[in-house]
Amino acid sequence: MTTVVANHFGGRHVLVTGGAGFLGSHLCEALLGRGARVTCWDNESTGSEENVAHLAVHPGFTYRPCDVTGPLPSVEHADVVMHLASIASPLAYARLPIDTLRSGSAGTLQMLELAAKHDARFVVSSTSEVYGDPEVHPQHEGYWGHVNPVGPRAVYDESKRFAEAAVVGARREWGVDAGIVRIFNTYGPRMAVDDGRVVPTFLDQAVRGLPLTVAGDGSQTRSLCYVDDTVEALVRMAACDVPGPVNVGNPDEHTILELAQVVVALTGSSSPIEHVPMPEDDPQRRRPDITRARTELGWEPTVPLRDGLRRTLDWYLARSPVR
Ligand code: NAD
Ligand code: UDP
Numbered sequence: 322m323t324t325v326v327a328n329h330f331g332g333r334h335v336l337v338t339g340g341a342g343f344l345g346s347h348l349c350e351a352l353l354g355r356g357a358r359v360t361c362w363d364n365e366s367t368g369s370e371e372n373v374a375h376l377a378v379h380p381g382f383t384y385r386p387c388d389v390t391g392p393l394p395s396v397e398h399a400d401v402v403m404h405l406a407s408i409a410s411p412l413a414y415a416r417l418p419i420d421t422l423r424s425g426s427a428g429t430l431q432m433l434e435l436a437a438k439h440d441a442r443f444v445v446s447s448t449s450e451v452y453g454d455p456e457v458h459p460q461h462e463g464y465w466g467h468v469n470p471v472g473p474r475a476v477y478d479e480s481k482r483f484a485e486a487a488v489v490g491a492r493r494e495w496g497v498d499a500g501i502v503r504i505f506n507t508y509g510p511r512m513a514v515d516d517g518r519v520v521p522t523f524l525d526q527a528v529r530g531l532p533l534t535v536a537g538d539g540s541q542t543r544s545l546c547y548v549d550d551t552v553e554a555l556v557r558m559a560a561c562d563v564p565g566p567v568n569v570g571n572p573d574e575h576t577i578l579e580l581a582q583v584v585v586a587l588t589g590s591s592s593p594i595e596h597v598p599m600p601e602d603d604p605q606r607r608r609p610d611i612t613r614a615r616t617e618l619g620w621e622p623t624v625p626l627r628d629g630l631r632r633t634l635d636w637y638l639a640r641s642p643v644r
Contacts, residue, residue, distance in 0.1 A: 329560055330357035336396060336441075337361050338389050338432060339405035342368035343512045344446070344504075346376075347552045348403060353379050355556065360396060363406065364388040366420060367413050372511050389428035390420075393435065401442045401559045404432045407481075409448075411474065411600065412517030418476040425480025426487070433491040433499065443499040444558045447485050447566065450478045451503060454604040459574075461610040462503070462566045472602040485566065492564065500558050505570025505609045509548030509629060510636035520545065520630070523581055524637055527590035537599030539578025544608040546571035547629030550622035557618040570609035571622040587630055 335352050339345040340361030345368065349359045358381040361373055365386060376382045387394055389406045406428055408414045408421040429445060436443035452460045453468030468478045491497040508520035515521075526533050546569070554569040575583075581594050614620045624632075 330355045332356065332358060333400040334358045334360065334398060335401040335403060335559065336399040337403045337405065338428070339363055339368065339407060339446075341365060341370055341372050341384070342405065342409070343372070343509070344507060344548065344551065344555075345405045346372035346511055347509070347548050348405070348555050349373060349376055349382065351552045351556050352559070353381055357381065359383070360385065360399070362387040362389065362394075366417065367408055367410070367513065367516060389432055390423040393431060396435075399435070399439045399441045401444070402432055402436045402439070403444050403446075403555065403559060404429060405446045407446070408477070410516040410518045411477075414477040415473060421476045422480045425484045429484040429487045433487055433495070433497055436499065437491065437495040437497050441498075442559060442562065443488070443491070443497050444555065445484050445488055445499070445501055446555070447481045447501050447503045448477075449503055449505040449568070449570065449607055449609065450474065451482050451485065452607075453478060454602060455606065458606050459572065459608040459610040460568065462568055462613055469602050473600070474602050498562050500563055501565035501567070502555060502558050503566050503568050504551060505546060505568065505607065506543045507546045507548055507551040507570070509633050512633070514637070514641075519543070519577060519580065520633065521637075523584040524588070524630070524634055527584050527588040527592050528634075528637065530590060530592055532593050532595035533581045533585065534597045535578055535581050535594050536597055536603060538596065539581065539594075540576050541599075541603060542574050542576050542606045542608065543580070544571050544574045545580070545626060545629070546622055547624035547632070550624055554614060554618060554620045557620055561618070563617045567613050567617060568609040568611055569614055569620070570611065572608050572611055573626060574608040575626070583627065584630065587627065588634060
């Protein structure tokens with residue numbers, strides 16, 4: 322079991338790709354809080370330097386705009402490489418299919434090469450999307466998935482499946498201490514309001530009194546994990562040599578219609594619910610089996626849905642007060 326205490330990283334250098342995004346920025350913050358020095362690389366395609374602006378004063382933090390699929394800047398010896406750089410939302414990967422494929426494939430190989438060169442621990446943020454529209458429920462790591470390789474979600478799903486295979490290859494051929502985390506839907510402050518994912522979309526709609534756009538009849542499910550919980554699991558993966566894949570998510574499963582109703586109640590909104598067409602290949606059910614995370618990382622989520630939504634709403638309101 323891995324126990325990660327404050328100052329665990331005592332001066333170790335962690336390179337975080339995609340560090341100016343939603344999850345990455347929280348991860349940089351958590352690592353600095355545990356005593357690491359952190360270098361953050363991001364091409365700002367869906368993230369923003371603004372997400373890490375508050376870390377600029379920290380003497381252990383360095384931000385460098387960089388595309389992980391292109392020529393890489395030089396970097397001092399890294400002890401750990403956390404590879405999060407990827408387009409992540411369905412709207413964004415529909416808009417940027419080739420960039421999505423490149424980040425998962427060429428980007429992951431480049432970062433694995435760098436980890437090999439530095440003899441660094443490597444962790445890739447894979448996804449529950451490798452299970453596609455799953456026929457096994459809940460999803461455990463031994464399940465191979467049900468992905469449509471030519472559907473609208475394929476560029477993301479297959480890029481992450483490639484990334485996982487690349488990790489396995491780099492372990493075998495280059496001896497990289499590489500691990501895979503399969504992250505399930507995570508939400509929280511700093512998620513881009515316009516990136517199309519369900520929590521920021523519903524919160525924004527509810528606060529502005531607009532209809533909540535529930536896809537289909539809303540009976541499809543997701544299991545939503547608050548960002549602090551997911552980041553704690555990432556930090557634990559950074560600190561150990563568990564190869565994974567390890568599911569990281571909150572098994573508390575809800576329909577999307579229930580989520581809309583919770584958001585309306587939480588915000589006190591008068592927004593109606595509007596049913597909109599179901600996107601093609603939208604997974605019908607999703608819930609992680611987190612037995613492996615419990616046993617190998619000593620991790621489980623602690624933040625209930627309503628608390629996490631409340632914290633996200635507070636952040637949203639502080640940032641953009643109701644007009
Ligand atoms: P995000 O869009 O906020 O963050 C991704 C970051 O990667 C952005 O800052 C973006 O600018 C950067 N990026 C993209 N391509 C890049 C490239 N080629 N070079 C450098 N930077 C690049 O999304 P997120 O939700 O924070 O996702 C972070 C990681 O976690 C991604 O790998 C994503 O696939 C994975 N993940 C997230 C979730 C979730 O629910 N949030 C679920 C499963 C997996
Ligand atoms: N969704 C919805 N309305 C929206 C945005 C998303 O009903 O405005 C649904 C979407 O169809 C899916 C679920 O919410 O069933 C989660 O979508 P998201 O894009 O957040 O994540 P993913 O589909 O990648 O799990």
